[in-house]
Amino acid sequence: MHFHSHKENMTQVIAVANQKGGVGKTTVAVNLARALQLMGQRVLIVDSDPQGSARDWYQASQNQGYDMPVVVGVDRPVLETSIQKLRGAFDTILIDGAAKLQDMTISAIKAADFVLIPVQPSALDIWAAEDLVELIKARQSITNGKPLAAFLVSRQIVGTRLANDANSALEALNLPILAARTTQRVAYAECMSTGSTVLDLESNGLATSEIKAILQELQTLISTLLEG
Template sequence: MKVVAVLNEKGGCGKTTIATNLARGLQLEGRDVMLVDSDVQGSARDWGAVDTETEKPAVVGMDRPTLHKDIPKVAEGSDVVVIDGAARAEKMQTSAIKASDLVLIPVQPSAYDIWSSETLVELVRARQEVAGKPDAAFIVSRQIVGTNLAGEAQEALESFDLPVLRGRTAQRVIYAEAASQGLSVLDVDPSSKAAGEIRQIVEDILATLDLQTARTNGTTG
């Protein structure tokens, strides 16, 4: 089992959008996926509770700082667990980091968002010194199409000496439309640009977790 935590100190950076779409994207790649909502706001749980004809990943609420102890108990048999992280909750973030193989840090292309990532990066590095993991990577989130801000943000993020995923999300109405229906953009319109963005993120995550194997052979790395 692999655990991916989508974390950032700052609210409104697109954590839940990325977590829900990533979980569904991994499921469509043939993985058994559990989505853990660790935010007391419960947005991912609300998404999971919307009744649809689509078989979505199981969504479990865990809003206590014991994720590293609880996830192995409830997610037995899952291939991948995706944690939708809580903002402004250092104990929860620390627990999520302990539970994870990969911490994905979404940042909007603005100086404020980039600066707010510093504390989280320090928490990740402190855990790496103790346990040798998790890996961590930035993902540019909610970029404004047609601007140079995302490129400038990537240059700034590289100063943290962490990789920046090739996949990124843009501000597109379809993300909100999909969320309101309890679906991913892959379900609402598989041919959309947003669906292409999520597929790239899924590909990046599978490669990072060394799970990039053919779906047809029924094996995982």
């Protein structure tokens, strides 16, 4: 796989956002960060959620002696300016989104080149992201379409198809939907509590394949943005 399509010295900033808790933001953020790090990228995770799950994960990883991407926490909505200053020092900066649709989320949207929105595959959960989508579209309309955004179906039950109402809810919000998704798997839950990632727990496992597929699709979308 070839992920270095973005120009050298160019930092990509990816926010994983959805004000709903439990949709898999932190899980997806740390696993994508680790996948990028294993490919040789310099990766920073910015934990913008007061709950600090990504910070907890990083601390657990330190206790285990892992060398995971560094997590720094922010407690003020100043992401746009601070991340602007970090551009160049990292290849990828992943923002782990907050559980509220307030200043911190707006700040993350302004800082990001791309907003990835994990949603659990139910119509109710998808409609709950409508306000976030509106914020992103408002931002896009004043900044030449930046940030790009897409939905990521998260925690799908293995072997099920997306319910029709979920599909039509996703389509109604009129953002791209990644074909790659995460399904409900023990490995994801396990890695969060052990400061690890699915790539470390089972490098040839199905969860690892999901993360790699998501990353590949994401990078294709982002490179069209950064080069376009």
